[in-house]
Amino acid sequence: MDFRIEDISEEEIDRRLSVVEPLTDSVRQLVDAVIRSEVSDERLTAAKDRIDEIVADLREQQRPGSFGTPYTKEFIGMPWGNAAVGARNAVAPPLHVRRSPGLAECEMELGAAYEGPGGCVHGGIAALLLDQLVGEAASTDGLPSFTGTLTVKYLRPTLLGALSARAEVTGREGRKTFVHATMSDADGVTVEADAIMICPKDFELPTGDALPPPADRRLDR
Numbered sequence: 001m002d003f004r005i006e007d008i009s010e011e012e013i014d015r016r017l018s019v020v021e022p023l024t025d026s027v028r029q030l031v032d033a034v035i036r037s038e039v040s041d042e043r044l045t046a047a048k049d050r051i052d053e054i055v056a057d058l059r060e061q062q063r064p065g066s067f068g069t070p071y072t073k074e075f076i077g078m079p080w081g082n083a084a085v086g087a088r089n090a091v092a093p094p095l096h097v098r099r100s101p102g103l104a105e106c107e108m109e110l111g112a113a114y115e116g117p118g119g120c121v122h123g124g125i126a127a128l129l130l131d132q133l134v135g136e137a138a139s140t141d142g143l144p145s146f147t148g149t150l151t152v153k154y155l156r157p158t159l160l161g162a163l164s165a166r167a168e169v170t171g172r173e174g175r176k177t178f179v180h181a182t183m184s185d186a187d188g189v190t191v192e193a194d195a196i197m198i199c200p201k202d203f204e205l206p207t208g209d210a211l212p213p214p215a216d217r218r219l220d221r
């Protein structure tokens with residue numbers, strides 16, 4: 001796992017987020033517009049050329065590999081490439097997760113980019129989002145857990161639109177944490193999931209005098 005430390009203040013995190021979040025949001029709009037646009041083929045081709053120019057511009061200075069999760073010295077994580085919550089990742093809806101001990105909750109709006117069956121959320125997307133949420137619920141004590149097993153039950157189709165999700169720790173056994181999660185629309189639960197989350201045996205926390213103990217650590221931004 002990548003544990004790069006980036007020694008920046010919370011003000012600097014906010015400043016960077018104020019630049020990248022609107023950009024990522026515009027890319028989300030672009031994805032949605034491409035899916036639903038009914039303009040002529042000529043205009044679609046012209047759009048491609050303009051987008052290619054922007055891509056070439058952004059690639060002038062490019063990080064190798066993935067974004068990873070840099071941490072501040074206070075252990076605030078910045079998982080900005082993450083597929084479910086990443087502030088720089090237009091693939092992420094994004095989820096804005098609220099966390100308290102053993103609990104993670106969020107609301108989200110899933111549009112055309114997340115479609116599986118016509119008008120409905122793709123089952124893989126529901127599993128992705130619930131996977132993130134069970135990970136966050138299991139990790140609220142500051143020690144990260146990986147998903148060992150995730151069992152997903154689709155109770156009825158989840159229509160695209162406004163949704164909420166919730167994950168709650170139901171038990172702990174050594175390095176294993178058991179989590180139950182649900183995704184709901186206005187009429188109730190549509191998907192439920194059970195996870196066995198595991199803190200890996202060879203997992204080493206980054207060390208350093210400035211690092212607070214796990215229980216006092218701030219979580220991701």
Ligand SMILES: CCCCCCCCCCCC(=O)SCCNC(=O)CCNC(=O)[C@H](O)C(C)(C)COP(=O)(O)OP(=O)(O)OC[C@H]1O[C@@H](n2cnc3c(N)ncnc32)[C@H](O)[C@@H]1OP(=O)(O)O
Pocket residue numbers: 077131132133134135136139142143144145146147148149174175176196198199200201202219220
């Ligand atoms: C602050 C940051 C916030 C961070 C918030 C971050 C949120 C991120 C959320 C994203 C979640 C993900 O997508 S995570 C990515 C997807 N998952 C992965 O890639 C995991 C890949 N698998 C692995 O790395 C490994 O297999 C592990 C870590 C799961 C387990 O390895 P290990 O540590 O060597 O485990 P091991 O000693 O063998 O077993 C320990 C105990 O767990 C059980 N066990 C082992 N594997 C499994 C399994 N797959 N499913 C169920 N149970 C298992 C064993 O029976 C044993 O039980 P007993 O004998 O003790 O009873």
